[in-house]
Amino acid sequence: MGVIRKTKAVTTVLNIFENKNEAKSVVSLIELVKGDMNKTTVYRILDRLEQDGFIHSFNGKDGLKWYAKCNGCSAHKHSDKHPHFQCKECDKVECLSLEVNIPILKNHKVDSTDILLIGQCESCSV
Amino acid sequence: MGVIRKTKAVTTVLNIFENKNEAKSVVSLIELVKGDMNKTTVYRILDRLEQDGFIHSFNGKDGLKWYAKCNGCSAHKHSDKHPHFQCKECDKVECLSLEVNIPILKNHKVDSTDILLIGQCESCSV
DNA sequence: CTAATTTCGCAACTCAGTTGCATTAGTACA
């Protein structure tokens, strides 16, 4: 049984991620759905969608929270791990399907690895 | 000629980084020098020390700002790039002297790479 | 010692993210 009720607000947020395969900052999402729903609701919906494996979150270069669609994750298996790229000009973020090899760390138990490449995207590096 | 005046406050902050080779969050630094100086001063001193290549900054897992001592950097050459490890139990951060290979990204100009490993440190993984 | 200039303290602000609570709206089931 899904933890999630299909409310109008959930559908709206879900559609944003379904239609454009693009990472979104929470701030931009709140702006995008302003009028349709409260910012608290946005935060809470994102929480639930992440728990259910529909989206994943990460911190952008300024420490703000970003979300993007997952590929092949579920509530019990979050397998879609990958680095991100953020453009320092236009701020846009891309999910990268890159394999990065991290050497083993002695005496540490590593659970996850956050990798953020920063630079200029294709449009901005002309 | 240094851009920095050797004020009492600067010396205090500098000593914290000199004596213990340990990363510090701004929040913890403010707490540490509370009574000696204002939090605005802490932020401004950290800015200046970073520009001068004495310390470097990065975002921890919660999006907060952290600082640690640099090795071999100067105002004009910030060469001490490396990944960081943050313990999810005790929150402590370590600078890692690991070389991580990031594959070339087509159509992107990559300026820097932020890598944060998250897990349990030696003391916390018992 | 003096003047130029940087640095500091303070108070007020910004803004992302959170919390508590009363109200609304999905959903399961009779």
Place this chain on the structure above:
DNA sequence: TGTACTAATGCAACTGAGTTGCGAAATTAG
């Protein structure tokens, strides 16, 4: 189709990291 249970929402108030403006104090060059 109606009812009852409970998840989800709106709203307003809050939290806390980080910033800004400005007058006062401290550093440093000469």
